[in-house]
Amino acid sequence: MQRIGVFVCHCGTNIAATVDVKAVAETLKNESGVVFSTDYQYMCSESGQNIIKDAIKEHKLTGVVVCSCSPRMHEATFRKAVASVGLNPYMLEVANLREQCSWIHKDIATATEKAVILGRAAIAKVHLNAPLTAGESPVVKRALVIGGGIAGIQTALDIADAGFDVDIIEKEPTIGGKMAQIDKTFPTLDCAACILTPKMVEAAQNEKIHIHSFSEVADVKGFVGNFTVTIKKKARFVDETKCTGCGLCTEKCPMKKVPNEFNMNLDNRTAVYIPFAQAVPKVARIDPNYCLMLKNGKCGVCSKVCSVGAIDYKQQDKFIEERYGAIVVATGFNPIKLDKYDEFAYSLSPDVVTSLELERLMNAAGPNGGTLLRPSDKTHPHTIVFVQCVGSRCDDSKGKPYCSKICCMYTAKHAMLIREKYPDTEVYVFYIDVRTPGKNFDEFYRRAVEEYGVHYVKGMVGKVTPRTDGKLAVQASDLLSNEQLHIDADMVVLAAAIEPDKTARPLATMLTTQMDTNDFFTEAHPKLRPVESATAGIFLSGACQGPKDIPETVAQASAAAAKAIGLLCKNSITCNPCVAHSDELMCNGCSSCEKVCPYGAITYIDKEFRMPDRTTAIRRVASVNPAVCQGCGACTVACPSGAMDLNGFSNSQIMAEVDAICK
Amino acid sequence: MQVNEKKEFEPVIVAFCCNWCSYAGADLSGTNRLNYPTNVKIIRVPCSCRVNPMFILRAFQRGADGVIICGCHPGDCHYTSGNYFARRRMTLLFSMLDFIGIERDRTRVEWVSAAEGAKFAATMNEFTEAVKKLGPNRRLEDLRCRKQS
Incomplete structure (x- = not known):
């Protein structure tokens, strides 16, 4: 019989406001096996943890139930606390009274009733808990960065600086990403290429960094510290080792x-x-x-x-396999396709361009050598209309529900650059809101309005019609003066929403990481773990996690690198002890479990058994490799004889929880 | 004799939530203070494929009125393929339950990602309503297990 202690947390008023914590502690005292029950304001605080530790020592507790916030939040904290006084950390269960009780209910009586039931379920489970010891598995001291934009480059440079080998996989023939296409950067107006290309060269010359350009991730196997990645090196028909880039x-x-x-x-x-x-x-x-x-x-x-004979018309896609300890995802973004936005005549007129296209038109290395000319007739535009939020903050299925974050700033940049270089050009910006939070961002926008005389108009453009004289008739409303505006523009620039790269979704499936409904990668905790994915060993860098400007991307890239370095520094990591195990006496060697195991953790061994008649017989039984098993439990359900069970989530434990809830 | 007050039927609903998506989604609906009825009690499992049909039968035997299994969206499973197993198993189980008289509306499989707090709350509201309409589960409940009151 377990000796269980129950610790009910107030979480300030977060739990105590809707759950009568004292009553919960009192009621749970009467449960079988509970020898101690108390409540405290903050169980996770040091004094709260001391209450738990003292009680374990004083009452010789063998099991602990903490009724507090979600186990996703503080389970690890409490496990560490009980382990510090010699109790096995897996003899602890957390009843989720905050996220799944007090925060979602308003009525104190029913919420308290539910809290008691959740507490009972946890107690019932702890009764059946068994001490578990975590194994260790080695860490491969090499990192993989997927995506070679500014985020990937920065992450790779930081990891290499710490002395670890790092590979970059880039699907395009060159690294650099979107930043390489940008002309100038806000809010300093320094040239993007001038700050990016040295970093690209640095990455190429760093002996710790290996760039797989024009490559893709074909397959990912393994787990934190020990990933095996198959890299598809797409045929470029040029031998990379021979080509000198002479052109x-x-x-x-x-x-x-x-x-x-x-x-x-x-x-x-x-x-x-x-x-x-x-x-x-x-x-x-x-x-x-x-x-x-x-x-x-x-x-x-x-x-x-070709003087070096680098051309190889028969080159084939090549697959190579590499092992990594950590993976950083930096797949970045793309502007959305504007084919659903016929009202802006994007597909009708070459003079209606996206902001990224304008970026190229204004770039010294771009198609016009840096002179801004209309794509249709190569004449100088005198009136340019910018349309903000094309596809961003959109309620309907045409666009994206979120704010793309960078458009307000780059539009201000474009407007400012145009007014500076071509003072005779009138620039109109149509916006819903101007959002410029960030260091020196609002000052930058105000300069565009006040110093450069850019016409900012609150309102949306309703329609753009290409006219036969080559002009674009822009029909818009000014919401502040409540007037209809008609502007004859030479060019219209659309600030298209940005979306995650299309390769991100299949990659997330391979990495078994989570994504939100917009296909941005979900971080492990929105505030406290912003660069880690919920899957251990996979880190997030840059715009694959959400829209970001360059400084934010670089900051996140370095943060992701720091997390990856933290992992690579370890020689071994503690495995999850909640893995499957098979009862050899019950196993009949049917292979059902082996077939469903996604990790190939189950093998069969021939084992000698003593039979009741004192003879020995050799039977084929399942054996789980605890270092490979990830603890999903698929095999436990597939097993027809009930031999397979999962540590920490055993059949009897879950049944006991079911019973406690239904009683 | 006391007049029996007609109390509204409050179903017991067991929700199995996978640790990676749906449990996190449930936490998110809490963080966002999105209400759903207290009838729903969540059991955390590592993956939806950990849910043994026995657990569901056990729940109905012990007096649950509805059982819902929530997992990651197809293709998003933390364990690659767990939710596909769950989907197949539950399809079979639910049709068997339907055959023996446990209405389809008492059981459900729903995919809720870690970012879908609102969907979690909405699903639970909707499911509780549906089970309420059906009334108590009488078919599989073992009256010997019923709480003495």
């Missing part, structure tokens, strides 16, 4: 009409290409959709001009 092939390639995705398809590139001048690695790639040799087998110019 001769790109000059001679006869196929010159390929839309240049780096310049947002605003100009053309060749079929064999290097994405941009500062690309890292500076290695060409052949686009098989356009290459005449790969399509028709006729051409081969690039292989003739």
Whole structure:
């Protein structure tokens, strides 16, 4: 018989306001096996923990029930506390009286009644708890960063600085991500390339960093400290080890009409290409959709001009397997497709562009060499209309419900840059709200209005109509003066909402991490663990977790790196002892459990048994590898003979909880 | 003789929530102070695939009026495939329960992610209403287990 102590927490007034904590402690005192019961204001505080520790010593408790907040919050805290006085940490259960009782109910009588039942269920479970000892598993001292944008680069640099090997997987032929496409950055207006490209080079030259460009994650197996990742190195038809990036092939390639995705398809590139001048690695790639040799087998110019013989038309996708201790996800974002926004004539007129396209149009390395010209007739625009929140803060299914966060600032930047370079150009910005929280952000926006004379109009653009004279008729409402506005614009710039990269969803499935409804990765705790995913060993960096500007991304990237380094520094990590185990006497070796195990943790061994008639017989029985088992419990249900059970969540424990709740 | 006050039927509802998504979703609905009835009591399991059909039968035997199993959305399972097992098992179990007279509305499988606090509360409100409409579970309840009152 267990000797159980019950500790009811007030959590200030968080629990005590809706649950009569004293009554709960009193009632639970009468449960069988409970030898001590008390309540205290903050059980998680040091004095609260001391109450638990003292009671364990004084009353020789063998089991502890803490009625407090969610076990996701403080289970670890209390486990540590009971372990410090010699009780097995797994002899503790937490009844969730805050998140799942006091915070959701208003009536004190019914909430107290429910609290008692939740307490009873925890007591019933503790009765059946058994001491568990956690095993240890080694940590592979190497990290993987998925995504080579500014977030991934920063994370990799920080991890490498700490002395660990780190691999970057980038799906594009070069690292750099979205920041490489940006012209200037807010609020300082320094050039993005000037601050990004040194970092790209630093990453390439760091001997601890290995860049797998034009590669994807094909498969992830394993668990924290010991992931096995299959990397798909996509065929680029150029031997990475030989190519020097001289660019001769790109000059001679006869196929010159390929839309240049780096310049947002605003100009053309060749079929064999290097994405941009500062690309890292500076290695060409052949686009098989356009290459005449790969399509028709006729051409081969690039292989003739290549002096190092790097061109390889027969190259195949290659799969390599690597082992990692920690994985950092930095898959970033993309602007949404605007094909559902016909009212802005995005697909009708080339002069209606997205902000990222404008970024390329204004970039010195862009299609116009930095001179802002209308894409349609290459003339200088005199009136430019910016439309904010295109697809952001949207109630309907067309757009995204969230605020994309960066658009207000980059629009102010664009407006300011245009007014500075072309003072004869009138700039209108249509907004719902201007949101500029951040260091020096509001000052920046006010400068755009006050110093640069950008016309900010509160209201939305209703319709953009391309006219035959090449102008764009913009119809909008000014909500403050309640007037309808008609503007003849030369260009319209749409601040498209940003969304997580499309590769993030399948990646989350492979990594068994959680995502929210918008496909942003969910952090382990929204406030206290913002760079960790709920899956141990997987960390989040940058805009894959939510819309972010560059400083925030870099800060989060370094934070994720710090977390990964913390993990890699350890030689071994404590495993979860709540794993499956099989009762060999009951097991009939049917293989049902093996078939459902997602980790391949179950094997079969031949074991000698003494039979009742004193003979021995050899039977095939299941055996669980506790280092590989993750404790999902799929096998426990599949087992027809009931031999398989899960530590910490055993059949009898859950049944006891069911009984306590239903009684 | 005392006049019996007609008390509204308060069903006992057992919710099995997976640790990674739905339990966190339930916590989030608490953090956001979204109300749902006290009838719902949550049992934490590592994964929806840990829910043995025996637990559900046991709940009905002990007088539960409804049982709901919540897990990660298909494809999002922390253990890769656990919720698929749960989905198959529960489909079979629920059709068997339906066959022996436990109405379909007393049992449910719902996918609630860790970010869907509002969905969790809404689901529990809706499910409690549905079970209330059906009245007490009489089919599988073992009266010997009933609390003496």
